[in-house]
Amino acid sequence: TQTTLATTLARFKIIPVIQINRVEQAPALARALVDNGLPVAEVTFRSEGAADAIRLMKQACPKLCIGAGTILNGAQAEAALAAGAEFMVAPGLNPTTVKACRSLGVPFIPGINNPSQVEQALELELSLLKFFPAEASGGINMVKSLLAPYQQISLMPTGGLTLENAGDYLTLPRVICCGGTWLTPTRLVDDGAMDLIGQNVRQVVARFAI
Ligand code: 3PG
Numbered sequence: 001t002q003t004t005l006a007t008t009l010a011r012f013k014i015i016p017v018i019q020i021n022r023v024e025q026a027p028a029l030a031r032a033l034v035d036n037g038l039p040v041a042e043v044t045f046r047s048e049g050a051a052d053a054i055r056l057m058k059q060a061c062p063k064l065c066i067g068a069g070t071i072l073n074g075a076q077a078e079a080a081l082a083a084g085a086e087f088m089v090a091p092g093l094n095p096t097t098v099k100a101c102r103s104l105g106v107p108f109i110p111g112i113n114n115p116s117q118v119e120q121a122l123e124l125e126l127s128l129l130k131f132f133p134a135e136a137s138g139g140i141n142m143v144k145s146l147l148a149p150y151q152q153i154s155l156m157p158t159g160g161l162t163l164e165n166a167g168d169y170l171t172l173p174r175v176i177c178c179g180g181t182w183l184t185p186t187r188l189v190d191d192g193a194m195d196l197i198g199q200n201v202r203q204v205v206a207r208f209a210i
Pocket of ligand 1 (some may be wrong): 091
């Protein structure tokens with residue numbers, strides 16, 4: 001359920017959002033996250049090999065908690081689940097995808113960035129929401145403005161987050177974790193620069209006491 005997932009993600013605090021273009025990098029990337037103390041990843045369905053990458057990461061590191069990102073329809077959710085993804089994330093709130101994930105029995109975090117979307121999510125009985133794109137939608141001020149009237153929601157801000165600003169978001173109540181690509185930029189992943197990714201991960205683990 002979303003509640004169990006929220007508890008899990010709250011422990012990690014920072015969720016690396018990853019686009020994997022070269023699936024052969026997947027096992028080493030999984031190890032770079034796990035070995036450096038951040039055993040979680042959101043692998044986006046923006047590349048052809050996303051499902052294969054998830055499968056390979058899970059094989060390399062069974063303890064890695066893997067989500068699938070940019071899930072835009074039920075077919076992607078099905079492929080991600082079959083590959084071993086434990087949760088699904090989307091940039092927006094699509095009721096069709098919500099229903100597809102529900103019938104698959106996999107927790108889904110839809111994206112929202114305004115009050116009407118929050119109310120739509122609540123109607124669909126979803127309370128753990130991705131606030132996306134966080135910085136472009138008003139950042140911390142917008143998060144505070146959304147949390148105030150909607151006491152039942154928890155947010156995962158993503159989009160424009162960095163090592164510098166993530167801490168500010170995390171001090172807010174009901175911001176359970178933050179997502180971002182800054183730890184695992186596509187360029188480094190494609191190049192197999194796992195040492196640099198490892199450094200980024202250790203920096204985050206130290207900074208946020210994960
Ligand atoms: C996402 O899909 O969650 C975003 O692309 C992440 O945004 P960022 O690249 O600004 O971290």
